[in-house]
Amino acid sequence: MQNSSSNQVDDLKVRLNQFLETLDTIEPETADLEEIDRLISLVDDLEVRMGKMK
DSSP: OHHHHHHHHHHHHHHHHHHHHHHHHOOTTTOOHHHHHHHHHHHHHHHHHHHHHO
16 A cells, blocks of 8 residues: 555656646747646646545
């Protein structure tokens, strides 16, 4: 059980880092809908994964 929980936390960290990296690359003045949709998708994925950890 401990290993599974550790894997979930590691996976969550990877996803959060992906979100932060994506956020860093977006220029607010020129962001298009595709980039915004990608961020929303990453946030949704993080939310689902966090819900599974509860």
